[in-house]
Amino acid sequence: MVDLIIxxxxxxxxxxxxxxxxxxxxxxxxxxxxxxxxxxxxxxRKLPASFEPCKTELVTGNVVISVDFYKKFVAGxxxxxxxxxxxxxxxxxRARREAxxxxxxxxxxxxxxxxxxxxMETSSIPSGRGDGVSAVDVLAYxxxxxxxxxxxxxxxxxxxxxxxxxxxxx
Amino acid sequence: xxxTTLEYVPGKNITKHLGLVQGSTVRSKHVGRDIMxxxxxxxGGELTGYTxxxxxxxxxxxxxxxxxxxxxxxxxxxxxxxxTSNIAQGASELYAYxxxxxxx
Numbered sequence: 001m002v003d004l005i006i007x008x009x010x011x012x013x014x015x016x017x018x019x020x021x022x023x024x025x026x027x028x029x030x031x032x033x034x035x036x037x038x039x040x041x042x043x044x045r046k047l048p049a050s051f052e053p054c055k056t057e058l059v060t061g062n063v064v065i066s067v068d069f070y071k072k073f074v075a076g077x078x079x080x081x082x083x084x085x086x087x088x089x090x091x092x093x094r095a096r097r098e099a100x101x102x103x104x105x106x107x108x109x110x111x112x113x114x115x116x117x118x119x120m121e122t123s124s125i126p127s128g129r130g131d132g133v134s135a136v137d138v139l140a141y142x143x144x145x146x147x148x149x150x151x152x153x154x155x156x157x158x159x160x161x162x163x164x165x166x167x168x169x170x
Numbered sequence: 171x172x173x174t175t176l177e178y179v180p181g182k183n184i185t186k187h188l189g190l191v192q193g194s195t196v197r198s199k200h201v202g203r204d205i206m207x208x209x210x211x212x213x214g215g216e217l218t219g220y221t222x223x224x225x226x227x228x229x230x231x232x233x234x235x236x237x238x239x240x241x242x243x244x245x246x247x248x249x250x251x252x253x254t255s256n257i258a259q260g261a262s263e264l265y266a267y268x269x270x271x272x273x274x
Binding site: 010013014017018021022025045046047051052053054056057058060062063064065066067068069071072098116117118119121123124125134135137139141142143145 | 172181207212217220250251252253
Protein backbone atom coordinates (compact mmCIF):
# COMPACT_ATOMS: atom_id res chain seq x y z
CA MET A 1 0.00 0.00 0.00
CA VAL A 2 2.82 2.35 1.01
CA ASP A 3 4.58 1.44 -2.25
CA LEU A 4 1.49 2.36 -4.21
CA ILE A 5 1.21 5.74 -2.48
CA ILE A 6 4.89 6.50 -3.19
CA UNK A 7 4.36 5.48 -6.80
CA UNK A 8 1.31 7.72 -7.24
CA UNK A 9 3.09 10.66 -5.56
CA UNK A 10 6.12 10.22 -7.84
CA UNK A 11 3.81 10.05 -10.84
CA UNK A 12 2.02 13.27 -9.89
CA UNK A 13 5.26 15.07 -9.03
CA UNK A 14 6.80 13.87 -12.30
CA UNK A 15 3.78 15.01 -14.29
CA UNK A 16 3.51 18.46 -12.69
CA UNK A 17 7.23 19.29 -12.72
CA UNK A 18 7.88 17.54 -16.03
CA UNK A 19 5.15 19.50 -17.84
CA UNK A 20 6.28 22.76 -16.24
CA UNK A 21 9.91 22.18 -17.27
CA UNK A 22 8.75 21.13 -20.76
CA UNK A 23 6.79 24.33 -21.27
CA UNK A 24 9.44 26.67 -19.82
CA UNK A 25 12.07 25.03 -21.99
CA UNK A 26 9.94 25.30 -25.15
CA UNK A 27 9.29 28.98 -24.42
CA UNK A 28 13.02 29.63 -24.00
CA UNK A 29 13.82 27.64 -27.18
CA UNK A 30 11.29 29.59 -29.27
CA UNK A 31 12.56 32.92 -27.94
CA UNK A 32 16.21 32.14 -28.64
CA UNK A 33 15.43 30.63 -32.04
CA UNK A 34 13.77 33.86 -33.12
CA UNK A 35 16.82 35.81 -31.94
CA UNK A 36 19.22 33.59 -33.90
CA UNK A 37 17.21 33.45 -37.10
CA UNK A 38 19.77 35.68 -38.85
CA UNK A 39 22.35 32.85 -38.74
CA UNK A 40 21.03 30.15 -41.11
CA UNK A 41 22.11 26.57 -40.44
CA UNK A 42 22.87 24.80 -43.69
CA UNK A 43 23.35 21.07 -44.21
CA UNK A 44 25.19 21.59 -47.49
CA ARG A 45 28.84 20.49 -47.70
CA LYS A 46 30.06 23.14 -50.10
CA LEU A 47 30.15 26.92 -49.76
CA PRO A 48 28.95 29.06 -52.66
CA ALA A 49 31.90 30.52 -54.58
CA SER A 50 30.70 34.06 -53.78
CA PHE A 51 31.49 33.48 -50.07
CA GLU A 52 35.26 33.58 -50.51
CA PRO A 53 37.27 35.08 -48.87
CA CYS A 54 35.97 33.81 -45.54
CA LYS A 55 37.14 32.23 -42.30
CA THR A 56 35.82 28.93 -40.94
CA GLU A 57 35.69 27.57 -37.43
CA LEU A 58 34.40 24.33 -35.86
CA VAL A 59 31.46 24.92 -33.50
CA THR A 60 29.72 22.39 -31.28
CA GLY A 61 26.82 22.38 -28.86
CA ASN A 62 25.65 19.59 -26.61
CA VAL A 63 22.95 18.95 -24.06
CA VAL A 64 21.83 16.07 -21.84
CA ILE A 65 18.14 16.06 -20.98
CA SER A 66 16.58 13.73 -18.49
CA VAL A 67 13.22 11.99 -18.69
CA ASP A 68 10.77 12.44 -15.84
CA PHE A 69 8.95 9.77 -13.89
CA TYR A 70 5.64 10.36 -15.68
CA LYS A 71 7.18 10.22 -19.17
CA LYS A 72 8.97 7.00 -18.33
CA PHE A 73 5.78 5.43 -16.99
CA VAL A 74 3.71 6.44 -20.03
CA ALA A 75 6.43 5.15 -22.36
CA GLY A 76 6.47 1.89 -20.39
CA UNK A 77 2.72 1.49 -20.96
CA UNK A 78 3.18 2.35 -24.65
CA UNK A 79 5.68 -0.48 -24.89
CA UNK A 80 2.87 -2.97 -24.29
CA UNK A 81 0.78 -1.93 -27.29
CA UNK A 82 3.36 -0.21 -29.50
CA UNK A 83 2.87 2.93 -31.55
CA UNK A 84 3.77 6.54 -31.21
CA UNK A 85 5.53 7.47 -27.94
CA UNK A 86 4.47 11.09 -27.69
CA UNK A 87 6.13 11.69 -24.32
CA UNK A 88 9.60 10.92 -25.66
CA UNK A 89 9.03 12.88 -28.87
CA UNK A 90 8.94 16.19 -27.02
CA UNK A 91 12.03 15.16 -25.04
CA UNK A 92 14.21 14.46 -28.08
CA UNK A 93 12.81 17.47 -29.95
CA ARG A 94 13.80 19.77 -27.07
CA ALA A 95 17.26 18.20 -26.85
CA ARG A 96 17.92 18.58 -30.60
CA ARG A 97 16.76 22.18 -30.75
CA GLU A 98 18.69 23.09 -27.60
CA ALA A 99 21.92 21.54 -28.98
CA UNK A 100 21.47 23.43 -32.27
CA UNK A 101 20.83 26.66 -30.37
CA UNK A 102 23.97 26.26 -28.26
CA UNK A 103 26.00 25.62 -31.40
CA UNK A 104 24.49 28.68 -33.10
CA UNK A 105 25.15 30.81 -30.01
CA UNK A 106 28.83 29.88 -30.19
CA UNK A 107 28.84 30.73 -33.89
CA UNK A 108 27.24 34.08 -33.11
CA UNK A 109 29.94 34.81 -30.52
CA UNK A 110 32.52 34.29 -33.30
CA UNK A 111 30.64 36.74 -35.52
CA UNK A 112 29.61 34.04 -37.99
CA UNK A 113 27.09 34.57 -40.79
CA UNK A 114 26.31 30.92 -41.49
CA UNK A 115 26.90 27.45 -40.10
CA UNK A 116 27.61 24.90 -42.82
CA UNK A 117 27.56 21.11 -42.88
CA UNK A 118 25.62 20.73 -39.65
CA UNK A 119 25.62 17.20 -38.24
CA MET A 120 23.79 15.71 -35.28
CA GLU A 121 24.78 12.90 -32.99
CA THR A 122 22.41 11.32 -30.49
CA SER A 123 23.11 8.84 -27.73
CA SER A 124 21.25 7.67 -24.68
CA ILE A 125 22.64 7.47 -21.20
CA PRO A 126 21.16 4.42 -19.56
CA SER A 127 20.35 4.52 -15.86
CA GLY A 128 22.43 2.49 -13.38
CA ARG A 129 20.25 -0.60 -13.44
CA GLY A 130 19.92 -0.49 -17.18
CA ASP A 131 16.12 -0.35 -17.17
CA GLY A 132 15.49 1.81 -20.22
CA VAL A 133 16.52 5.31 -21.20
CA SER A 134 17.02 7.80 -18.42
CA ALA A 135 18.61 10.66 -20.35
CA VAL A 136 19.31 11.60 -23.92
CA ASP A 137 22.49 13.31 -25.12
CA VAL A 138 22.53 15.33 -28.34
CA LEU A 139 25.57 16.85 -29.96
CA ALA A 140 25.23 19.29 -32.86
CA TYR A 141 28.33 20.40 -34.73
CA UNK A 142 29.20 22.27 -37.86
CA UNK A 143 31.48 24.79 -39.48
CA UNK A 144 30.85 28.44 -38.70
CA UNK A 145 31.49 30.62 -41.73
CA UNK A 146 32.63 34.19 -41.09
CA UNK A 147 32.39 36.27 -44.25
CA UNK A 148 35.07 38.89 -44.74
CA UNK A 149 32.86 40.95 -46.99
CA UNK A 150 29.09 40.81 -47.07
CA UNK A 151 28.15 38.50 -49.94
CA UNK A 152 24.73 38.83 -51.51
CA UNK A 153 22.41 36.20 -50.06
CA UNK A 154 20.61 35.53 -53.32
CA UNK A 155 22.44 35.75 -56.62
CA UNK A 156 20.81 37.93 -59.25
CA UNK A 157 18.89 35.68 -61.57
CA UNK A 158 19.38 36.58 -65.18
CA UNK A 159 16.45 36.49 -67.54
CA UNK A 160 16.64 33.44 -69.82
CA UNK A 161 18.11 34.25 -73.20
CA UNK A 162 16.08 33.51 -76.36
CA UNK A 163 18.41 30.60 -77.09
CA UNK A 164 17.55 28.97 -73.80
CA UNK A 165 13.85 29.45 -74.39
CA UNK A 166 14.03 27.25 -77.45
CA UNK A 167 15.34 24.37 -75.35
CA UNK A 168 12.14 24.19 -73.36
CA UNK A 169 10.23 20.95 -73.92
CA UNK A 170 6.88 21.47 -75.55
CA UNK B 171 45.49 23.97 -36.75
CA UNK B 172 42.29 24.41 -38.75
CA UNK B 173 39.41 22.13 -37.78
CA THR B 174 36.42 21.91 -40.07
CA THR B 175 33.47 19.67 -40.95
CA LEU B 176 33.80 20.69 -44.60
CA GLU B 177 35.79 18.71 -47.14
CA TYR B 178 38.08 21.63 -47.93
CA VAL B 179 39.15 24.98 -46.52
CA PRO B 180 37.83 27.88 -48.61
CA GLY B 181 40.60 29.78 -50.40
CA LYS B 182 43.34 27.26 -49.60
CA ASN B 183 44.75 24.40 -51.61
CA ILE B 184 45.55 21.00 -50.18
CA THR B 185 49.16 20.06 -50.89
CA LYS B 186 49.26 16.69 -49.15
CA HIS B 187 46.81 14.16 -47.68
CA LEU B 188 48.07 12.44 -44.54
CA GLY B 189 45.16 10.08 -43.91
CA LEU B 190 42.80 9.52 -41.01
CA VAL B 191 43.53 10.90 -37.56
CA GLN B 192 41.46 10.02 -34.54
CA GLY B 193 41.09 10.66 -30.85
CA SER B 194 38.92 8.90 -28.34
CA THR B 195 38.25 8.87 -24.65
CA VAL B 196 36.17 6.59 -22.45
CA ARG B 197 34.38 8.25 -19.57
CA SER B 198 32.32 6.99 -16.72
CA LYS B 199 29.75 8.93 -14.74
CA HIS B 200 30.62 9.40 -11.09
CA VAL B 201 28.47 8.49 -8.13
CA GLY B 202 27.70 12.03 -6.94
CA ARG B 203 26.44 13.02 -10.35
CA ASP B 204 24.54 9.76 -10.58
CA ILE B 205 22.60 10.51 -7.39
CA MET B 206 21.71 13.98 -8.68
CA UNK B 207 20.72 12.44 -12.01
CA UNK B 208 18.51 9.96 -10.13
CA UNK B 209 16.65 12.85 -8.51
CA UNK B 210 16.38 14.67 -11.85
CA UNK B 211 14.95 11.49 -13.36
CA UNK B 212 11.79 12.08 -11.35
CA UNK B 213 11.37 15.77 -12.20
CA GLY B 214 12.90 15.91 -15.67
CA GLY B 215 15.03 18.75 -17.01
CA GLU B 216 18.63 19.17 -18.08
CA LEU B 217 21.42 17.18 -16.42
CA THR B 218 24.00 19.95 -16.31
CA GLY B 219 26.66 17.73 -14.74
CA TYR B 220 26.43 15.28 -17.63
CA THR B 221 26.35 18.03 -20.21
CA UNK B 222 29.64 19.37 -18.85
CA UNK B 223 31.15 15.90 -18.53
CA UNK B 224 30.40 15.02 -22.15
CA UNK B 225 31.52 18.43 -23.35
CA UNK B 226 34.88 18.09 -21.58
CA UNK B 227 35.29 14.54 -22.86
CA UNK B 228 34.64 15.60 -26.46
CA UNK B 229 37.17 18.37 -26.11
CA UNK B 230 39.65 15.82 -24.81
CA UNK B 231 38.97 13.54 -27.81
CA UNK B 232 39.39 16.50 -30.17
CA UNK B 233 42.68 17.45 -28.47
CA UNK B 234 44.00 13.91 -28.90
CA UNK B 235 43.05 13.96 -32.56
CA UNK B 236 44.75 17.34 -33.00
CA UNK B 237 47.89 16.09 -31.24
CA UNK B 238 48.05 13.11 -33.59
CA UNK B 239 47.64 15.37 -36.61
CA UNK B 240 50.38 17.68 -35.34
CA UNK B 241 52.77 14.76 -34.80
CA UNK B 242 52.50 13.74 -38.46
CA UNK B 243 52.99 17.32 -39.66
CA UNK B 244 49.46 18.32 -40.65
CA UNK B 245 48.16 21.85 -40.31
CA UNK B 246 44.45 21.16 -40.80
CA UNK B 247 41.88 18.42 -40.18
CA UNK B 248 39.02 18.19 -42.64
CA UNK B 249 35.67 16.45 -42.54
CA UNK B 250 35.60 16.00 -38.77
CA UNK B 251 32.96 13.69 -37.36
CA UNK B 252 32.01 12.88 -33.79
CA UNK B 253 30.67 9.57 -32.63
CA THR B 254 29.40 8.30 -29.28
CA SER B 255 28.93 4.74 -28.15
CA ASN B 256 27.95 3.04 -24.93
CA ILE B 257 30.62 0.41 -24.49
CA ALA B 258 29.59 -0.82 -21.05
CA GLN B 259 27.15 -0.14 -18.25
CA GLY B 260 27.69 3.47 -17.24
CA ALA B 261 30.65 4.17 -19.55
CA SER B 262 30.63 5.82 -22.93
CA GLU B 263 33.24 6.35 -25.57
CA LEU B 264 33.52 9.75 -27.22
CA TYR B 265 35.29 9.53 -30.54
CA ALA B 266 36.43 12.20 -32.99
CA TYR B 267 37.99 11.55 -36.40
CA UNK B 268 38.91 13.38 -39.55
CA UNK B 269 41.33 13.65 -42.45
CA UNK B 270 44.70 15.26 -41.73
CA UNK B 271 46.04 17.41 -44.56
CA UNK B 272 48.77 19.92 -45.27
CA UNK B 273 47.48 23.23 -46.62
CA UNK B 274 49.65 25.59 -48.57
